[in-house]
Amino acid sequence: MKEIKHFINGEYVGSASGKLFDNVNPSNGQVIAKIHEAGEAEVDAAVKAARAALKGPWGKMTVAERTEILHRVAAGITARFDEFLEAECLDTGKPKSLASHIDIPRGAANFSVFADLVKNVPTEAFEMATPDGTGALNYGVRRPKGVIGVISPWNLPLLLMTWKVGPALACGNTVVVKPSEETPTTTALLGEVMNAAGVPAGVYNVVHGFGGNSAGAFLTAHPDVDAITFTGETGTGETIMRAAAKGVRQVSLELGGKNAGIVFADCDMDKAIEGTLRSAFANCGQVCLGTERVYVQRPIFDEFVARLKAGAEALKIGEPNDPSANFGSLVSHKHREKVLSYYQKAKDEGATIVTGGGVPDMPAHLAGGAWVQPTIWTGLPDDSAVVTEEIFGPCCHIRPFDTEEEAIELANSLPYGLASAIWTENSSRAHRVAGQIEAGIVWVNSWFLRDLRTAFGGAKQSGIGREGGVHSLEFYTELKNICVKL
Ligand SMILES: NC(=O)c1ccc[n+]([C@@H]2O[C@H](COP(=O)([O-])OP(=O)(O)OC[C@H]3O[C@@H](n4cnc5c(N)ncnc54)[C@H](O)[C@@H]3O)[C@@H](O)[C@H]2O)c1
Ligand SMILES: O=C/C=C/C=C(\O)C(=O)O
DSSP: OOOEEEEEEEEEEEOOOOOEEEETTTTTTEEEEEEOOOOOOOHHHHHHHHHHHHHHHHHHHOOHHHHHHHHHHHHHHTTHHHHHHHHHHHHHHOOHHHHHHHHOOOOHHHHHHHHHHHHHHHOOOEOOOOTTTTOOEEEEEEEOOEEEEEEOOSHHHHHHHHHHHHHHHHHTTTEEEEEETTTOOOHHHHHHHHHTOOOOOTSSSEEEOTTTTTTHHHHHHOOOOOOOEEOOOHHHHHHHHHHHTTTTTTTEEEEOEEEEEEOOOSSSHHHHHHHHHHHGGGGGGTTTTTTTEEEEGGGGHHHHHHHHHHHTTTBOOTTTOOOOOOOOOOHHHHHHHHHHHHHHHHHHTTEEEEEEOOOOOOOOOTSSOOOOEEEEEEEOTTSSSHHHHHOSSSSSEEEEOOHHHHHHHHHHHHEHHHHHEEEEEEEHHHHHTTTTSSSSSEEEEEESOOOOTBBOOOOOOOESSEEEEEEEEHEEEEEEEEEEEO
């Protein structure tokens, strides 16, 4: 049986405790590997290796040398594209048709984009008058923050981990990564690419395990971790923020959402249907930016519901290697239990089930997988669990609205504020409404269009901080002002 080990100081090492846990293929429920669970000893060794690497060749490299190596990392991922694709899809159950266009290419891009960025971003300088008339010059310089703890989720494992590791390394830091216990393989595989690209030992470290009372908690509690970047549930973010408070460590938190789509009667219906279908059902609904609340202006409500139903029922459910599949399994049976509990809540709360609401019949060889039906509801009250709580599955609730003001109030009615999608052909309305939505990211007539230079992150309980473009430098560097008396 394949074993997935920690990657510490440039080598794959097992856990001293010998503790292992299963890595399961969610398409069929089969165990595909055994994962080493890190104890405090492994986490401490990883942090020590990261600290030492800052003082070694990595810390002495010029920006040009460092970014050249990161471009080699990007090229290394691309060169081993099929291995990363196979590993990601075995861990997540997502269709290869999806991961080959999103997850793996973005894994490479997250290194190349930030390697280019750090070479071109200026800092600041201020000339100042002084009482004696000779003046002074102030200038800013950026320095790496140090050892960064990176804790990543299971829905887009390579994409979201490299979204942090790319800028962290580009800024000269070293990292200790704790990937999700559900999806360790691509994060582990990246160690081989790092070595081949010439990244010095200790710059990139990986420890596997769970959250509380396991690798995640040991990492966030470690006193020699300088900052923590986390992507995951809001509740987990609160826990990590408490841990980071000891020693006053900065956090970057990209958390949960319950995103609203707002569809006006003057929308391009084809665009709105295509975009909402992707936003609700792509990656089996396991995208933090996805739409689980759809507000549709009353004149087009019936038509929109009918067309979204038809689109959901046309999705091709299948395992990752099925070239026709565009809808895979959920990431685990544990997550399926959560999603199905909301399917039941919807029934209990009196929803109209437009489509889905259960488990699809699958062929025998896939019957052990974590499959659910794409599901659409109408008719629930605004305060129902299904409408207010993040489900993180392939489902959405559609509700009619009448006025623009009503739609904005509904969209802003929850403690979350991650993303929103607005569908209208009226450009004034698009800008007016987008400006009033309490979210970090608003798409108009589109969804998941991503320019990596833009600010990315959530408002309210969907996050703290922004990453992307120069915003990543704010988190991954310390900006120092030097004042020289002339
Ligand atoms: N805002 C974003 O960009 C974004 C992106 C993807 C996913 N998410 C959110 O992530 C969630 C789904 O991912 P998930 O189920 O992996 O989230 P999760 O919070 O359960 O776990 C995320 C990571 O945190 C670790 N962890 C859990 N408890 C911990 C603790 N006490 N200390 C340290 N580490 C701990 C886990 O092991 C995992 O690696 C959803 O809420 C989704 O909205 C947000
Ligand atoms: O599931 C959440 C998706 C997050 C996407 C990004 O962080 C990105 O596109 O950079």
